[in-house]
Amino acid sequence: MKHSPLFLLIASILFFGCQSSDNQRNIEKWKSEIVAVEKAFNDMAADEGIANAFEYFAADNGVIMRNMKIISGKKAIADFTRESIGPDQSLAWSPTFVDVSASGDLAYTYGTFTFTYADSLGNKNISKGIFHTVWKRQDDGNWRYVWD
Numbered sequence: 001m002k003h004s005p006l007f008l009l010i011a012s013i014l015f016f017g018c019q020s021s022d023n024q025r026n027i028e029k030w031k032s033e034i035v036a037v038e039k040a041f042n043d044m045a046a047d048e049g050i051a052n053a054f055e056y057f058a059a060d061n062g063v064i065m066r067n068m069k070i071i072s073g074k075k076a077i078a079d080f081t082r083e084s085i086g087p088d089q090s091l092a093w094s095p096t097f098v099d100v101s102a103s104g105d106l107a108y109t110y111g112t113f114t115f116t117y118a119d120s121l122g123n124k125n126i127s128k129g130i131f132h133t134v135w136k137r138q139d140d141g142n143w144r145y146v147w148d
Contacts, residue, residue, distance in 0.1 A: 023102060030100040034107045034135055037143045038095050050091050051081035059136055059144035089117040093131055107135040
């Protein structure tokens with residue numbers, strides 16, 4: 001059977017147009033996953049402690065930067081946060097922007113955070129700022145941060 005060039009053009013537009021809308025639905029689904037994982041990360045920090053949350057949600061090769069120093073690897077992140085975060089400190093955040101790669105394996109977020117701590121005299125201090133996190137889908141399908 002012989003197809004006309006117009007038929008092939010219309011079929012191509014329909015095929016690629018459907019793929020584009022499917023990909024957009026996937027991206028929106030993946031963005032929802034990232035919002036959910038950010039919330040779970042924040043909630044774990046509030047309920048089980050900042051150090052536990054930062055360890056749990058780190059990829060094995062995750063990296064954080066604190067005080068102009070790079071802390072690389074899940075174990076190093078766990079050690080650092082356990083040594084530097086006290087029981088009287090709390091951290092809360094929420095992303096205001098989320099984006100996900102077209103392949104669904106990388107994402108990033110940014111938003112605001114509030115860090116609350118007591119000084120040496122017991123006075124409550126609040127520090128507010130902006131955070132940025134890069135997430136990578138792991139082989140098991142879970143999202144873990146690779147940069148925070």
